[in-house]
Amino acid sequence: MQFCLCHGGLVFFMTPELFLQYLFAGVTYGLIYAIVAIGFNIIYNTTGIINFAQGEFVMLGGMTAISLHHYLPLPLAIAAAVAITMVIGALIEMVFIRWLHNPSILRMIIITIGLSILIREGALHIWGEGVRALPYFNGNEITSIVVLGVGVSPQVFWVLGVCGLMVAALYLFFKFVPLGLVMRACAANRVAATLCGVSTKNMVTFSFVLSAGIGAMAGCVVSPITYSQYDGGTNLAIKGFTVAILGGLGNSMAAVAAGLLLGIIEAFSISVVPLAFQDAIAIGILLIILFIRPHGLFGNRSAAMLKEF
Amino acid sequence: MLRIRNLEVGYGKLKVLKRISLHVAPGEIITIIGANGAGKTTLLHTIAGLLRASGGEVVLRDQNLREYPARKIVGLGVSLVPEGRQVFATMTVMENLQMGAYLPMRRDKNRVREQLAWIIELFPVLHERAGQLAGTLSGGEQQMLAMGRALMAQPALIMMDEPSTGLAPLIVKNIFKVIVKMREAGNTVLLVEQNAKAALHIADRGYVMETGHILAQGAAADLLANQDVQRAYLGRDVDAQT
Ligand SMILES: Nc1ncnc2c1ncn2[C@@H]1O[C@H](COP(=O)(O)OP(=O)(O)O)[C@@H](O)[C@H]1O
Numbered sequence: 314m315q316f317c318l319c320h321g322g323l324v325f326f327m328t329p330e331l332f333l334q335y336l337f338a339g340v341t342y343g344l345i346y347a348i349v350a351i352g353f354n355i356i357y358n359t360t361g362i363i364n365f366a367q368g369e370f371v372m373l374g375g376m377t378a379i380s381l382h383h384y385l386p387l388p389l390a391i392a393a394a395v396a397i398t399m400v401i402g403a404l405i406e407m408v409f410i411r412w413l414h415n416p417s418i419l420r421m422i423i424i425t426i427g428l429s430i431l432i433r434e435g436a437l438h439i440w441g442e443g444v445r446a447l448p449y450f451n452g453n454e455i456t457s458i459v460v461l462g463v464g465v466s467p468q469v470f471w472v473l474g475v476c477g478l479m480v481a482a483l484y485l486f487f488k489f490v491p492l493g494l495v496m497r498a499c500a501a502n503r504v505a506a507t508l509c510g511v512s513t514k515n516m517v518t519f520s521f522v523l524s525a526g527i528g529a530m531a532g533c534v535v536s537p538i539t540y541s542q543y544d545g546g547t548n549l550a551i552k553g554f555t556v557a558i559l560g561g562l563g564n565s566m567a568a569v570a571a572g573l574l575l576g577i578i579e580a581f582s583i584s585v586v587p588l589a590f591q592d593a594i595a596i597g598i599l600l601i602i603l604f605i606r607p608h609g610l611f612g613n614r615s616a617a618m619l620k621e622f
Numbered sequence: 623m624l625r626i627r628n629l630e631v632g633y634g635k636l637k638v639l640k641r642i643s644l645h646v647a648p649g650e651i652i653t654i655i656g657a658n659g660a661g662k663t664t665l666l667h668t669i670a671g672l673l674r675a676s677g678g679e680v681v682l683r684d685q686n687l688r689e690y691p692a693r694k695i696v697g698l699g700v701s702l703v704p705e706g707r708q709v710f711a712t713m714t715v716m717e718n719l720q721m722g723a724y725l726p727m728r729r730d731k732n733r734v735r736e737q738l739a740w741i742i743e744l745f746p747v748l749h750e751r752a753g754q755l756a757g758t759l760s761g762g763e764q765q766m767l768a769m770g771r772a773l774m775a776q777p778a779l780i781m782m783d784e785p786s787t788g789l790a791p792l793i794v795k796n797i798f799k800v801i802v803k804m805r806e807a808g809n810t811v812l813l814v815e816q817n818a819k820a821a822l823h824i825a826d827r828g829y830v831m832e833t834g835h836i837l838a839q840g841a842a843a844d845l846l847a848n849q850d851v852q853r854a855y856l857g858r859d860v861d862a863q864t
């Protein structure tokens with residue numbers, strides 16, 4: 314049996330094995346994009362800021378874990394790397410963001426882009442240009458689990474599992490944990506939250522900590538597959554931003570769907586266009602969305618006004 | 623309970639409140655009436671700590687409120703029901719009420735539960751709509767929710783900024799009844815209204831504000847009988863109601 318993919322007028326025949334391979338690759342990358350997009354959303358919802366240094370959190374998580382793994386067992390190295398990245402997230406907010414009074418959007422964009430350059434340069438000094446990777450959590454690069462007739466690396470399941478768990482945990486956190494409730498209140502109406510006695514500044518710091526944490530965790534699980542490098546965050550930030558916009562800025566559950574969509578489109582595009590064009594696809598989608606549906610694929614205009622995680 | 627002396631507040635160079643003085647005694651309903659742009663909201667925001675005064679005193683019992691940020695002033699027992707309701711639109715009615723209890727929740731959970739029961743008694747509709755998103759409530763229900771949320775903080779002084787704006791007369795009546803019940807339960811109320819007649823009918827005393835000054839003050843009954851006040855603020859109400 315053959316699958317027929319109609320694409321740009323071309324007809325491709327694909328074996329089911331190949332189809333599944335592409336699908337798994339697409340879902341893996343898609344979930345990472347979704348996590349980066351959720352990181353964008355968490356900070357955007359509590360502050361209205363797009364934190365362009367979001368991709369750097371992913372890079373920092375991976376790189377720090379790789380360095381720590383020389384001294385610590387893998388789970389500990391990852392836990393410590395996530396914790397360190399969270400502290401860095403908190404410091405960034407406290408040093409660069411907290412003291413600003415009603416900063417303009419342009420100023421915030423410049424500050425966060427500046428921060429991402431700063432972190433990247435710092436990473437270049439610490440780790441150099443080399444490409445590194447965490448070891449596979451189970452087995453090695455040739456270990457595979459057979460699913461529906463195709464071999465899939467166990468690391469793919471680690472990515473699926475960890476990212477899936479993070480999304481579920483975040484959902485429960487915002488729905489049922491008092492702190493999550495308070496963060497949603499800040500997102501919905503900052504003045505009203507202040508009038509309830511909430512320190513909105515602390516909630517902003519916490520949103521940076523949370524974003525840094527999930528970004529770093531994603532950076533660790535994906536490192537064996539995609540490798541880590543000092544400038545790996547830039548690409549992820551672009552993809553994550555595309556996904557955040559695609560899903561409707563601020564809407565994290567839609568970001569998961571949008572992330573999967575972009576990941577799968579990218580994966581299948583390899584069979585149609587040369588690999589070098591893969592990144593252009595995200596940029597192309599971003600531009601099209603910004604032109605025709607700036608409120609996102611899943612949002613509507615009025616819902617876009619209401620910030621919700 | 624609350625004493626304001628020579629309060630001066632502005633936005634940048636624009637002076638909005640010009641040496642305002644007023645006081646509120648425990649258990650009173652005080653109303654501040656005045657036209658749009660008089661500075662009523664500015665005054666409430668300054669008391670609540672959302673705005674910084676440039677001069678004068680705001681003293682609650684013996685505490686100088688000017689030294690505290692907004693989030694601390696709630697804890698001192700002053701809650702604001704802001705103009706335009708400002709409910710958490712993307713959260714449910716119950717979650718909104720929970721947010722109101724953000725500070726007291728840390729002190730005494732049982733007391734919060736009692737308070738919630740009382741608020742639901744005041745506004746049974748909030749119980750019926752507990753799981754509904756606040757943004758989908760009608761204007762009147764949102765106003766009740768905003769009042770309920772403020773009451774959840776267990777305030778000694780509750781300030782309300784134009785609660786009747788945009789609501790049907792029957793609902794306004796209902797809300798004013800609840801304000802009277804709140805006072806009976808021991809709350810002190812500072813009520814800002816453009817609906818001067820209704821406000822003066824339930825208030826003990828009133829202040830008339832115009833372009834940042836207190837123009838007149840006195841017992842609510844006296845203000846209702848005052849010719850100038852009638853012409854400027856009550857005539858319009860009579861016109862509007864016929
Ligand atoms: N954020 C602001 N920035 C500048 N001027 C303001 C602001 N808010 C209110 N004002 C001005 O202050 C004056 C009083 O406004 P306000 O306190 O809202 O009056 P009221 O509540 O009595 O209608 C008005 O002239 C208004 O234009």
Ligand SMILES: [Mg+2]
Nearest residue numbers: 662663664705
């Ligand atoms: Mg006003």
